[in-house]
Amino acid sequence: MKDWLSCRRAEAGSWELREGIRARVSELRAILDDREAADAEAADPESKKGKLLADARDELRLAEERISERHSGRYKNASHVIVGQIHLDAAHNILLRLSELHDVVPMLPGALAFVRENLRPDDPRRTRVEKIAQRVSEGDRLDEEAREALLDAMGAARQVNIHEKMRIRSFVYIVWWVMLGLTAIAIAVAVLGGISRGALPLCFTPEQSGVGRLAVCPLDMARLPKDPAHVGETRKIVTETARPADYLAVEMVGLVAACIAATVTLRRMRGTTTPFGVPLTLALLKLPTGALTAVLGILLMRGAFIPGLTDLDSPGQIIAWAIVFGYAQQLFTHLVDNQAQSVLSTGGKPRTHRPHEEGEKLGA
Numbered sequence: 001m002k003d004w005l006s007c008r009r010a011e012a013g014s015w016e017l018r019e020g021i022r023a024r025v026s027e028l029r030a031i032l033d034d035r036e037a038a039d040a041e042a043a044d045p046e047s048k049k050g051k052l053l054a055d056a057r058d059e060l061r062l063a064e065e066r067i068s069e070r071h072s073g074r075y076k077n078a079s080h081v082i083v084g085q086i087h088l089d090a091a092h093n094i095l096l097r098l099s100e101l102h103d104v105v106p107m108l109p110g111a112l113a114f115v116r117e118n119l120r121p122d123d124p125r126r127t128r129v130e131k132i133a134q135r136v137s138e139g140d141r142l143d144e145e146a147r148e149a150l151l152d153a154m155g156a157a158r159q160v161n162i163h164e165k166m167r168i169r170s171f172v173y174i175v176w177w178v179m180l181g182l183t184a185i186a187i188a189v190a191v192l193g194g195i196s197r198g199a200l201p202l203c204f205t206p207e208q209s210g211v212g213r214l215a216v217c218p219l220d221m222a223r224l225p226k227d228p229a230h231v232g233e234t235r236k237i238v239t240e241t242a243r244p245a246d247y248l249a250v251e252m253v254g255l256v257a258a259c260i261a262a263t264v265t266l267r268r269m270r271g272t273t274t275p276f277g278v279p280l281t282l283a284l285l286k287l288p289t290g291a292l293t294a295v296l297g298i299l300l301m302r303g304a305f306i307p308g309l310t311d312l313d314s315p316g317q318i319i320a321w322a323i324v325f326g327y328a329q330q331l332f333t334h335l336v337d338n339q340a341q342s343v344l345s346t347g348g349k350p351r352t353h354r355p356h357e358e359g360e361k362l363g364a
Contacts, residue, residue, distance in 0.1 A: 018067045021084045025060045028091055032056055035099065052098040059091035082165050089158045093151055101142045104150070108133055108142075111154055118157035125153040168278065171343045175281045175336065182288035186251055189295060193247025198239035202246050202298050202318065205238065206311035215241040216311075218249050218298075218318045250298055251291035253319055254326025258290020261330045265337070278340055286333050290326040297325025 036053055044050045067084040096104055096111075112133045119126040132146045193200075203217040205224060213224040215238045222241040224234050243249075262283040298318060300306060312318050 017081050018084070021063060021067050021081070021088055024088055025063055025091075028088070028095060029057070029060055031095060032060075035095075035103075039100075049098050052094050056091045056094040056098070059087045059094065063087035063091065079169070082162065082169075086158075086162060093154060096147070096151055096154070101144070101147065104147060105136060105142055108136060108150070111150055115153045115157045118160045119153065123156075125149070125156050129153045168343055171340065172278055172281050175285055175340075179281070179285045179288060182285075182292060186288045186291045189292070190248045190251055194244035197242045197244050197246065198235075200299070201238055201242035202250060202295070202302065203238050203242055204302060204312045204318070205234070206313050208313060214313075216314060216318065217242050218246045218315055218322070219243040221315060247295060250294050250318070250322045253322040254290040254292070254294025254329075255287050256290075257294070257323045257326030258286045258329050261290065261327050262286045265330075278344060282333070282337055282340055285336060286329055289329040289333055293329045293332070294322040294326040297328070298322060 032053060039049060045054060063084045066087060067080050096107065099107075112129055115126050115129050128149045132142070132149060136142055193202075201217060203215055205213055205215055207213045212226055213234075215222045215224050215234075217238075220241050220243055222237055224237055265283075298321060301312065301321065312321065
């Protein structure tokens with residue numbers, strides 16, 4: 001139980017995908033045992049079939065090892081699932097090679113479906129396999145040349161499938177590093193804002209009728225001298241009114257608004273069968289982005305960058321605009337969502353094949 005809990009805490013890939021590989025390993029191992037029992041040549045370890053059988057068993061063993069939590073640090077970044085699938089595919093190809101031709105025929109529909117899923121319609125290897133399948137369905141016998149063509153197409157299709165998964169992994173890694181960088185920047189901004197609260201306060205100095213000029217900050221407000229010429233005194237009061245937690249408060253409000261934006265996007269978001277957690281990564285990216293856009297938006301308003309919105313009259317207005325700017329991070333992360341949709345929609349599928357299955361979409 002202790003090992004299982006440790007494994008679950010460390011794992012980044014899908015437990016279901018690992019169990020799927022284990023189940024497929026057991027299935028192929030049973031088929032290999034059946035081939036060995038039915039063929040005397042395969043039972044001889046020195047024969048060609050015997051060596052192929054041993055190679056297939058080695059690949060199955062490697063597949064099981066690679067998806068084991070004790071294998072290496074790869075377990076933490078989900079690469080173990082892809083590597084395990086690579087060894088599993090190699091074992092399947094060896095099985096196709098050592099099987100009798102009449103035993104390969106029942107596997108032909110599955111092989112054809114996999115080739116169609118991953119190779120483009122104009123790929124000559126896919127075209128060749130389709131012709132072979134058509135001839136076999138019409139009653140022709142499968143020959144060695146056709147088997148070699150099938151194995152070549154299967155290998156190419158698996159390479160395409162692996163490359164697409166690696167492309168998804170690379171995209172997720174980039175998003176993770178950007179998210180961590182933005183998180184570090186947000187923390188640094190909050191810390192520096194607390195240490196040097198008078199350097200660049202998130203405060204405004206509106207003038208209200210009947211009250212006079214005020215220093216309005218996210219967490220407090222104070223009255224200013226009536227004479228605007230007292231710049232030094234005004235600056236001192238603004239600095240005293242600013243609180244060390246002003247930046248942190250604005251960032252937290254922006255982060256909460258970003259959480260709401262991420263929740264809203266869930267209605268258009270679909271999951272993914274890849275082991276890399278793309279939707280979760282995109283949702284996490286929105287959080288530090290929302291914290292930073294809230295601060296930057298308030299600073300832009302303080303600098304009179306937005307016409308007509310130069311002076312906010314109360315801390316509540318500052319917090320309200322921080323919510324707006326935090327939610328507005330969607331304008332930036334929307335582009336990342338679209339890129340993720342593009343990456344996932346081509347993951348393991350030919351781009352011109354079956355457009356109605358342009359799969360695993362994340363809605364922007």
